[in-house]
Amino acid sequence: MLSVPRTFSLTVSAMVAIFLGVAVFAAPATAGNKCKRLPLSVKVSSHDPTALLEKAQAWVYVRKNGKVHSARVKVVRRGKVYLKGKITGRLAGGRTSIVRLKRIRSIDRGKYRIKVTGRRSGCKKRRTRSSNWRFKTPSLRLRALPYSTKVRDNAGNVRFTLMPIRRAAIGRVTVTLLNSKGATVAQQVIANHEGKQIVAELPIAGVLAPGEYRVRLYGQELDKSAYRKSVQKFRFTSGGGGAKPITTTGEQIQKVTIDWSGGSSAGRSTGGFIAPGIGYGEIVCNENQQWIRFYPSNGGREAAMMNWTYKNWGTYSEKALREAKYARGTGPDFREGLNKFGPPEKYSTGAFQGIISDRGPIEGPGGTSLAPPTSLDMDWEWDFSDSKKARCHVNATFRTETDLETKPVARSAQIVWRRELNATEKNASSTVNVPGLGNVQVVCEAGPTGDRRLTIDNPTGGKITTREGSDDFAVTQKTGPLASKLPNNGMLFLQLNTGERILVSSRWKVNDPNPDENWCVVSAQIYSP
Numbered sequence: 001m002l003s004v005p006r007t008f009s010l011t012v013s014a015m016v017a018i019f020l021g022v023a024v025f026a027a028p029a030t031a032g033n034k035c036k037r038l039p040l041s042v043k044v045s046s047h048d049p050t051a052l053l054e055k056a057q058a059w060v061y062v063r064k065n066g067k068v069h070s071a072r073v074k075v076v077r078r079g080k081v082y083l084k085g086k087i088t089g090r091l092a093g094g095r096t097s098i099v100r101l102k103r104i105r106s107i108d109r110g111k112y113r114i115k116v117t118g119r120r121s122g123c124k125k126r127r128t129r130s131s132n133w134r135f136k137t138p139s140l141r142l143r144a145l146p147y148s149t150k151v152r153d154n155a156g157n158v159r160f161t162l163m164p165i166r167r168a169a170i171g172r173v174t175v176t177l178l179n180s181k182g183a184t185v186a187q188q189v190i191a192n193h194e195g196k197q198i199v200a201e202l203p204i205a206g207v208l209a210p211g212e213y214r215v216r217l218y219g220q221e222l223d224k225s226a227y228r229k230s231v232q233k234f235r236f237t238s239g240g241g242g243a244k245p246i247t248t249t250g251e252q253i254q255k256v257t258i259d260w261s262g263g264s265s266a267g268r269s270t271g272g273f274i275a276p277g278i279g280y281g282e283i284v285c286n287e288n289q290q291w292i293r294f295y296p297s298n299g300g301r302e303a304a305m306m307n308w309t310y311k312n313w314g315t316y317s318e319k320a321l322r323e324a325k326y327a328r329g330t331g332p333d334f335r336e337g338l339n340k341f342g343p344p345e346k347y348s349t350g351a352f353q354g355i356i357s358d359r360g361p362i363e364g365p366g367g368t369s370l371a372p373p374t375s376l377d378m379d380w381e382w383d384f385s386d387s388k389k390a391r392c393h394v395n396a397t398f399r400t401e402t403d404l405e406t407k408p409v410a411r412s413a414q415i416v417w418r419r420e421l422n423a424t425e426k427n428a429s430s431t432v433n434v435p436g437l438g439n440v441q442v443v444c445e446a447g448p449t450g451d452r453r454l455t456i457d458n459p460t461g462g463k464i465t466t467r468e469g470s471d472d473f474a475v476t477q478k479t480g481p482l483a484s485k486l487p488n489n490g491m492l493f494l495q496l497n498t499g500e501r502i503l504v505s506s507r508w509k510v511n512d513p514n515p516d517e518n519w520c521v522v523s524a525q526i527y528s529p
Contacts, residue, residue: 035123039066040091042116042131044075044083049107049138050230053166056083056101060116064094067121073099075133077112080105091118109137139230141168144175144200144215145272145282148257150240151208157201158186158208160215161272163280166332167299173219175200180212197274197297210238212267235267250409250435251527252276254398258285261391273398275356277371278303285392287384290338290348292376292396294356296326302362304521306505307336307354307376308467308491313345320470321490323507328362338380346385352378353493355505357523359416366416366519367427373412373523374400375503399527405435408528413442415522420446420515434526437500444486444520448511452486454494454504454524462496486522502526 045057058073068091075083085101117128144160158177164170177186186202213236218229256271269286279296296303304325311318324334358371382392401410413430417423423446431441439457458480465474468490484492492504508520
């Protein structure tokens with residue numbers, strides 16, 4: 001029997017090929033396997049389930065020279081889907097793509113699976129890649145947002161807005177400020193949060209020293225009858241001196257400052273504020289996010305933020321009227337971006353002047369008691385052209401009326417009616433007496449010929465600026481009483497010769513053939529600068 005060495009063994013088909021003069025080439029070992037595995041890795045934006053209530057994301061990294069199409073992400077456990085999201089188009093190799101995730105079920109502590117399904121370039125079938133992800137015990141559904149991380153803005157006490165996440169009902173809360181060594185610097189106990197807008201003022205002696213700090217919140221979530229904690233890190237730096245709020249006059253003032261440079265925004269890029277009776281807000285400015293964001297505290301009431309915006313990028317500039325609101329089906333919050341483009345422009349300056357208002361029960365008739373509006377004045381400047389030298393500075397002032405009459409004073413007049421039958425004489429007119437100024441009245445009647453105007457019953461004159469779309473124009477009246485038509489969809493800004501200012505947001509629809517489709521919402525604040 002003839003023995004043939006293994007190194008020279010040939011298949012029948014190969015022998016036939018040689019006999020016929022056909023060349024045979026060995027295929028690469030990976031050619032048949034490349035379509036079986038997606039060239040990517042994935043992780044969720046946080047191990048804390050509470051953090052996902054505000055922003056749930058998956059970060060999908062595709063390896064260099066790899067390309068994946070139409071990725072879908074799911075977070076699953078025991079056959080049930082808890083989070084899911086997708087991104088259309090192609091995910092480029094060597095980059096991380098962000099996939100927004102929708103929460104399907106509440107997540108608790110434990111191990112879950114992240115599944116990514118997609119199609120690799122050059123392959124016909126979709127494949128799935130999985131990995132484990134462990135969530136820790138959910139933290140307290142409450143966040144602390146500083147008014148300023150400049151130490152001289154925190155002389156005598158350190159101030160934080162306490163913001164419930166997704167309108168969580170929070171009971172007794174202990175707020176503790178810890179230094180970098182873990183020692184307690186200041187502490188305040190709030191007996192019962194009750195879902196109200198709360199400012200924590202932690203007493204300190206003198207001025208806070210610059211450095212790294214942690215804020216620890218320990219409190220009770222009433223709906224779960226559970227005590228939980230949360231910890232946030234902040235970095236306080238030198239400077240400041242103007243952010244102390246005034247709460248003992250007829251005008252509550254909140255000053256918020258964001259200021260960082262040297263390419264490091266960690267712990268210094270967010271500031272908080274409240275709109276009493278309406279909700280909470282945050283201002284964010286870092287290399288990835290630039291916005292003012294608002295969270296209404298009552299899910300059954302409509303709330304809105306109308307801004308006159310001005311943005312400048314050096315070569316180009318833009319001014320425009322913008323409105324964001326919370327209503328049925330709009331989500332738990334709303335925001336207005338400081339940026340124009342995404343990714344954000346390398347350099348930007350700008351300003352917002354606006355008013356945050358309560359519009360009563362969603363789709364309600366109007367005419368109900370309304371929380372006083374909160375006005376805002378904000379300006380910013382950032383430079384992200386060099387990541388090592390990146391910087392951002394934001395100054396914001398928020399004003400709300402109080403029950404006191406000590407100057408400075410803020411007062412408000414508001415109108416809300418929906419459907420013409422609710423445009424009664426009482427609902428279509430609002431008058432407020434301002435100490436030292438007199439009566440300020442807003443009127444918004446139904447019908448194309450109805451009266452819609454603002455009147456100040458005082459002999460003083462002033463400048464009236466009307467803002468609609470991307471246009472604004474001013475008229476000066478030397479003497480009063482001052483009067484101006486309410487814009488259909490716009491703002492009025494009045495600078496009176498006596499020093500007071502009036503800011504008005506106005507939206508109405510009165511010409512629909514169906515009277516149930518007509519409505520009017522007006523919010524005016526008179527304040528001292």
